[in-house]
Amino acid sequence: MNKISDIASLEKDFIDNIFDLTSNIRNKWPKIEQVGAGKTVCFLFWEPSTRTKLSFEHAAKRLGFNVLDFSPESSSLKKGESFEDTILTLLAMKVDGFIIRHPEDHISKKIISMLPEDVFYINAGDGNHAHPTQAMLDVYTMKEKFDDLSTMKLTILGDVNHSRVIPSQIELLKKYSCANINFVGPESLISKKFSPSFSEISKNSLADRDILFILRVQKERFKDDDGLDEAGFIKNFQVNNEFLKNSGFNGFLMHPGPMNIDAEITREAANSENSLVLKQVENGLYLRTALLSLIL
Numbered sequence: 001m002n003k004i005s006d007i008a009s010l011e012k013d014f015i016d017n018i019f020d021l022t023s024n025i026r027n028k029w030p031k032i033e034q035v036g037a038g039k040t041v042c043f044l045f046w047e048p049s050t051r052t053k054l055s056f057e058h059a060a061k062r063l064g065f066n067v068l069d070f071s072p073e074s075s076s077l078k079k080g081e082s083f084e085d086t087i088l089t090l091l092a093m094k095v096d097g098f099i100i101r102h103p104e105d106h107i108s109k110k111i112i113s114m115l116p117e118d119v120f121y122i123n124a125g126d127g128n129h130a131h132p133t134q135a136m137l138d139v140y141t142m143k144e145k146f147d148d149l150s151t152m153k154l155t156i157l158g159d160v161n162h163s164r165v166i167p168s169q170i171e172l173l174k175k176y177s178c179a180n181i182n183f184v185g186p187e188s189l190i191s192k193k194f195s196p197s198f199s200e201i202s203k204n205s206l207a208d209r210d211i212l213f214i215l216r217v218q219k220e221r222f223k224d225d226d227g228l229d230e231a232g233f234i235k236n237f238q239v240n241n242e243f244l245k246n247s248g249f250n251g252f253l254m255h256p257g258p259m260n261i262d263a264e265i266t267r268e269a270a271n272s273e274n275s276l277v278l279k280q281v282e283n284g285l286y287l288r289t290a291l292l293s294l295i296l
Helices: 012-028 051-062 083-092 107-114 132-145 165-175 230-237 241-247 277-295
Strands: 040-045 066-070 097-102 120-126 154-157 181-184 211-214 252-254
Touching (some): 012 277, 051 120, 107 120, 120 277
Parallel strands (some): 040 097, 097 120, 154 211
């Protein structure tokens, strides 16, 4: 398995191996075998990234890879070169693998069709479709707290419709028999396919939930008909001390980042002792190191 496009295409045994290696790497860090020595990986990010891009870059360099950081804004794409010709040009430069983020849904299919069998590929996010490594690091973080995910109760709050993380996360949690998932937020941000969902928080309604997974409002992906009352969202769904007290939630807080402080979450909540936000970032480094090690 050297092409990672989405979670559905991965066997659970493969993911278990990634999780096991992630734990080994975490325990050994930074003393990591340089299995990527002599190989070159190319990063192509058409959309902004901090956690995904830098953790992959840190992982690749720690493993000994040569890293090419392709910038669409300063490339021949600006002169009219096509996406396809860009990939073919980089293949002609003997690149061994690609890590790509792109705004087009399902573009992984096109990318994989262009790549030779021995060239690896990792989807770092394609439109609203998938973000497999974010899902893996999130579920790995959950497993650190709940070894048996089948008993875990998860609530996802915020802009579900525009998230590429959530479809991947739900697909992965299915592989671990986690079915107790519900959704909270404005009706305009949660389509009917995400069920059960709730458009208001009542007294102690989250008292029995184990994890509250918080999503920012992705206004950059809104279409003209995706109306949102931002003031109403903050008033009713911002995760702050009052929200936590009223909802009765006393579990762990997670957020895939980037956080919009004082929108979907306050600084106090993000930095609280129940927050796993920075643990997610740390685990992302270890997991992406593990994935790059296994994918060769």
